[in-house]
Amino acid sequence: MSSQPVDHSLQDPPKLPFEPLIQRNAVITEQPWVRWLLTALALVFLAGFLLLPLVAVFVEALRNGVGTYLDAVRDPDAIAAIELTLTVAAIAVPLNTLFGICAAWAVTKHTFRGKQFLITLIDLPFSVSPVVSGLIYVLIFGAQGWLGPWMSEHDFKVIFAIPGIVLATVFVTFPFVARELIPLMQEQGTDDEQAALSLGATGWQTFMRVTLPNIKWGLLYGVLLCNARAMGEFGAVSVVSGHIRGMTNTMPLHVEILYNEYNFAAAFAVASLLAMLALVTLVLKSFLEWRLGSELAATRKH
Amino acid sequence: MIDHTRRRLSAALGAGIALALSGEAAIAADKAALLNVSYDVARKFYQELNPAFAEAWKQKTGQALRIDQSHGGSSKQARAVIDGLEADVVTMNNPLDIDAIAERGKLLPKAWAAQFPHASSPSWSTILFLVRKGNPKAIRDWNDLVKPGVAVILPNPKTSGNGRYSYLAAWEYAKRANGGSEEAARAFVKKFFANVPILDTGGRGATTTFSQRAIGDVLLTFENEVALIREELGDKFEVVVPSLTVRADNPVAVVQKFAAKHGRNDLARAYIEFHYSPKGQEIFARNAIRPSDPVVLERFAASFPKVNVFTVEEAFGSWPKAQAAHFADGASFDQIYASP
Numbered sequence: 001m002s003s004q005p006v007d008h009s010l011q012d013p014p015k016l017p018f019e020p021l022i023q024r025n026a027v028i029t030e031q032p033w034v035r036w037l038l039t040a041l042a043l044v045f046l047a048g049f050l051l052l053p054l055v056a057v058f059v060e061a062l063r064n065g066v067g068t069y070l071d072a073v074r075d076p077d078a079i080a081a082i083e084l085t086l087t088v089a090a091i092a093v094p095l096n097t098l099f100g101i102c103a104a105w106a107v108t109k110h111t112f113r114g115k116q117f118l119i120t121l122i123d124l125p126f127s128v129s130p131v132v133s134g135l136i137y138v139l140i141f142g143a144q145g146w147l148g149p150w151m152s153e154h155d156f157k158v159i160f161a162i163p164g165i166v167l168a169t170v171f172v173t174f175p176f177v178a179r180e181l182i183p184l185m186q187e188q189g190t191d192d193e194q195a196a197l198s199l200g201a202t203g204w205q206t207f208m209r210v211t212l213p214n215i216k217w218g219l220l221y222g223v224l225l226c227n228a229r230a231m232g233e234f235g236a237v238s239v240v241s242g243h244i245r246g247m248t249n250t251m252p253l254h255v256e257i258l259y260n261e262y263n264f265a266a267a268f269a270v271a272s273l274l275a276m277l278a279l280v281t282l283v284l285k286s287f288l289e290w291r292l293g294s295e296l297a298a299t300r301k302h
Numbered sequence: 303m304i305d306h307t308r309r310r311l312s313a314a315l316g317a318g319i320a321l322a323l324s325g326e327a328a329i330a331a332d333k334a335a336l337l338n339v340s341y342d343v344a345r346k347f348y349q350e351l352n353p354a355f356a357e358a359w360k361q362k363t364g365q366a367l368r369i370d371q372s373h374g375g376s377s378k379q380a381r382a383v384i385d386g387l388e389a390d391v392v393t394m395n396n397p398l399d400i401d402a403i404a405e406r407g408k409l410l411p412k413a414w415a416a417q418f419p420h421a422s423s424p425s426w427s428t429i430l431f432l433v434r435k436g437n438p439k440a441i442r443d444w445n446d447l448v449k450p451g452v453a454v455i456l457p458n459p460k461t462s463g464n465g466r467y468s469y470l471a472a473w474e475y476a477k478r479a480n481g482g483s484e485e486a487a488r489a490f491v492k493k494f495f496a497n498v499p500i501l502d503t504g505g506r507g508a509t510t511t512f513s514q515r516a517i518g519d520v521l522l523t524f525e526n527e528v529a530l531i532r533e534e535l536g537d538k539f540e541v542v543v544p545s546l547t548v549r550a551d552n553p554v555a556v557v558q559k560f561a562a563k564h565g566r567n568d569l570a571r572a573y574i575e576f577h578y579s580p581k582g583q584e585i586f587a588r589n590a591i592r593p594s595d596p597v598v599l600e601r602f603a604a605s606f607p608k609v610n611v612f613t614v615e616e617a618f619g620s621w622p623k624a625q626a627a628h629f630a631d632g633a634s635f636d637q638i639y640a641s642p
Binding site: 144 | 337342345346370371372373374382384385386387388406407506530534535
């Protein structure tokens, strides 16, 4: 009966006294001009350091006209580089998705000795410089390395060939999926799984019907980040690639070569392809964040 | 091309790394191929030489040929070959790098230089000065580079071939100008490096610093790089030929162990011999690299100014000796560059 007005007065009061406080109290807020200045500075910084270079890539790429752009992108070496980059990503990303899920599953749903050690290991590729990541494979598989002589005798090629590039990429992008899933799964706890198991589901059923649907958005987010890095990786791949044109040059390496050849338009044309891949990733990521809202809030650290 | 993509992708997706391994082997086998591991600035030259050789090879044997190229800093490339980059031939800007492949990798005989004419160097280049248009600082010779207010750009002698050559040329110039005094040479080179604001790690880096970032009054680099800068970046620069400079040989070699493994010894030899053929020598000349054959060099005299050159062997004994005395850790260059 008289519950409507009472409800309103109960909901509104907490908001009203706070708003003027925030706007006027000089102790907990800044002067308007300070806020404007800071916002403007942030925007100028973003425009100057992020937007401008991105625009510059496309402007430089199209400087000599669309014809030059298409020629650069259709060059056999460029096509080989694009193929190779896609091939490497097509191997590295599924592998790391699988590893990432397994690792996150093991870490969050089970307790075992050495768990902390495993988490540290997962983080290792983040903390190691990409050059070192590449060099470890040279040390292991190189002709002067541990397995080199044996591999040379049996005609296995790892470094300076596609397998080495895949290995280096897998290593560098390993943590992305696992790191994305671990906090999410930790927060979700094991209650759902326990309920499923106690109702008679098998382990596989529990994973497919309970765990996977719970983590699907977070997983997709991790896969996107992993993919972006797999396609863009330069340092580690540069060490193990051997830079053979048309064979072991990935897109980032191809961009560098073209640039060093004074072939600026072509370098920026291929760079613009990479930038477009990044933009697509970014749009997908924003879409996921919008879709997920709170679910991702726990994991949004990148 | 699509078929090729599909084959690669399906191999990759289907069974991962193991299949990718065998897939690569299959692609490599279906055509005669040759891998040339080379240095950075030789790219343009090989873009012209490789098709010419492939055509000659096809006429001679009827076999189609694909030549793969890998380019990078000369020493870095040598390191990659030692680590297992299976080059059939190496083409470098510095004999030390091939020595390293022979000694550390044991991939070719130590006496590799005796296998082809002119100490296995079908071409050579030299260090010249590039100044800004109008030569505002009036730079004519080495002694102008040590004057106050002149900024000299060259790459790091520890990491780059042309840095090393420039350093040695400055040293030899000062030594000859001062009656053979090593001490005077050291003092001169010290003054010289006091005028160097930045040391890039490679020749291309130094070129970018000078031409794009507009730092410095004079760039010291190879003649072919100078020609490329003028061609690509317009007429904003002038070349200065100093009174004395150094002969920088570009040696080539068959990496016998890998070539034999691939069964390409004859092909690799023929490829290198093609560098010495009239056609090959002419392609060198057209790319501003001096051909070793004096007759061809004479024919292109218009593009190559007369230079008074010394070789590292006659001035410093040998490359390993020059390396040990000047560029090893703690040797002359380190002493000169470290002390204020």
